[in-house]
Amino acid sequence: MSELVGGDGRTHINSRLMRESLQNRDVLSNTDSERDLQIFPDVSLVSIGGQSIFDRGKGAILPLVEELVEIKKDRNVKMVIGVGGGTRVCHTISIAVDLGLPVGGMAQLVGAMEELNAILLNTLLAPHGSMPMQRDHFWDLPLYFDAGITPIAISVPPYHFWEPPPDVGHLPMHGSDFGLFQLAEVLGMKQVIFVKDEDGLYDKDPKRHADAKKFDKITLAELMKKLPDDNILDPELFQAWKTAKNLKRIVIVNGLKRGELTRALRGEDVGTVIVKETA
Amino acid sequence: MSTERRTLDAHMPGDYRPTAVMPDVKVVKIGGQSILDRGRAALFPILDEIVQARKLGIQVVLLAGGGTRARHIYSIASELEMPTGVVATLGKYIPMQNARMLQMLLAKHGGIYMLPDDFEKLPLYLQMGCIPVMSGMPPFGYWEKREEGSRIPPHRTDAGVFLSAEFLGSPRAIFIKDEDGLYTDDPKKNPDAKHIARITAKELQAQNLPDVVLERVVIEYLPRAQWCKELQIVNGLKPGQVLAALKGEDVGTIISA
Numbered sequence: 001m002s003e004l005v006g007g008d009g010r011t012h013i014n015s016r017l018m019r020e021s022l023q024n025r026d027v028l029s030n031t032d033s034e035r036d037l038q039i040f041p042d043v044s045l046v047s048i049g050g051q052s053i054f055d056r057g058k059g060a061i062l063p064l065v066e067e068l069v070e071i072k073k074d075r076n077v078k079m080v081i082g083v084g085g086g087t088r089v090c091h092t093i094s095i096a097v098d099l100g101l102p103v104g105g106m107a108q109l110v111g112a113m114e115e116l117n118a119i120l121l122n123t124l125l126a127p128h129g130s131m132p133m134q135r136d137h138f139w140d141l142p143l144y145f146d147a148g149i150t151p152i153a154i155s156v157p158p159y160h161f162w163e164p165p166p167d168v169g170h171l172p173m174h175g176s177d178f179g180l181f182q183l184a185e186v187l188g189m190k191q192v193i194f195v196k197d198e199d200g201l202y203d204k205d206p207k208r209h210a211d212a213k214k215f216d217k218i219t220l221a222e223l224m225k226k227l228p229d230d231n232i233l234d235p236e237l238f239q240a241w242k243t244a245k246n247l248k249r250i251v252i253v254n255g256l257k258r259g260e261l262t263r264a265l266r267g268e269d270v271g272t273v274i275v276k277e278t279a
Numbered sequence: 280m281s282t283e284r285r286t287l288d289a290h291m292p293g294d295y296r297p298t299a300v301m302p303d304v305k306v307v308k309i310g311g312q313s314i315l316d317r318g319r320a321a322l323f324p325i326l327d328e329i330v331q332a333r334k335l336g337i338q339v340v341l342l343a344g345g346g347t348r349a350r351h352i353y354s355i356a357s358e359l360e361m362p363t364g365v366v367a368t369l370g371k372y373i374p375m376q377n378a379r380m381l382q383m384l385l386a387k388h389g390g391i392y393m394l395p396d397d398f399e400k401l402p403l404y405l406q407m408g409c410i411p412v413m414s415g416m417p418p419f420g421y422w423e424k425r426e427e428g429s430r431i432p433p434h435r436t437d438a439g440v441f442l443s444a445e446f447l448g449s450p451r452a453i454f455i456k457d458e459d460g461l462y463t464d465d466p467k468k469n470p471d472a473k474h475i476a477r478i479t480a481k482e483l484q485a486q487n488l489p490d491v492v493l494e495r496v497v498i499e500y501l502p503r504a505q506w507c508k509e510l511q512i513v514n515g516l517k518p519g520q521v522l523a524a525l526k527g528e529d530v531g532t533i534i535s536a
Contacts, residue, residue, distance in 0.1 A: 017350035028429035186364030
């Protein structure tokens, strides 16, 4: 039991951080260790792209829903689905920029466009067991998995009005890819699978360059040396992944090709697999 | 989103400058360890000056820090190797308690507790002459990034105060602490240490100090800010300093972009 400590005009609780400055590097390093607790290590996070899947409409959405229904029959597969907002997010931002709204205002607005895709997907999946997940109701997850319910989350992180000033440009730095990465990281999940409309990650945009080469399997360290400018994932994700302790695997698969997501969920190397090797 | 983001960024008007949402608001932090953990002896005179300022028509929003209870839970959570996002979530509760304490004390002068994300109600509160009080902790919670070599969330209540001021378009964020701001050395140990009245974020970063007066992310963000380009640290234990700062006077230390 800790006791209360006085004597300097303040009332402290005795702890290793008592009276300490939390800006002091030595103090901070004493809180660190080589590992972070992993809360749900057997769960995969599946991100379904906004522009790449949802904005294509019925033709892309329904086959993917059919695949998800098939996957759900195997109760050993535990997954959380995250959805992007797509072109409505871009439109929101474009109007917000024209109106001169601050970066925190943009960050506050965009989540609503993802909610729409969460509701769409849930409407299609609900008969087979799914539920939109409230923001950070992570502690309901064991209940969902036991009941065979697949939770559907929005992706953008809740930085809202507090979105920090971006290092380049004027748009929020913390978008959907980062948000889902962070969700998988903090919960210690097995992998994140990004379902897009490309076969994986290329060294340049394959929609514009016929000679673009796909990465099949690459380590994060190697990828950081040659991170493509045209990247279907947000650079902030890779920045955050570098200092993170938990997540070891990110897979990018083509959601327009039936079976790719299923294989990725089973742990097969499909699309592009990015792995973080332990030091 | 990266390619999309770049496309959007490329179409930004070159002279883009966001609107200042509520530029007259003074965003003020009441320190946790430095003020609130001292109890009434430190806090009551500060609240008196804030009420005085409000009566002069100065619009004040108070944000509460954490303090020793935050350190206690951070310490236990660290031993258990909790991820930073969990530590940040735990860290939300103490500033919330502190904000509620402040609200109870200020209620008779218009103190009103505000939830994070409730900035949209600020115009009403301020026009009614209220003193809105909220937690200083940003809402990042589980989405707080891990820093190299530390498990403590890098965005805590100093960051929340700066980012709130930046969103609101307030040019200067005020931090009420128990010291006059920055010195050339620790004044408690070196009698020759000189007070620093003004310093830039770059000068401060160049010193590469093992310890700094405000959270490092705030010093990092300050040069990129669109509106909040100054951070003022004032000594709440010295009578008159808080009121002077609220009136816009240059007391304490000012860190500028």
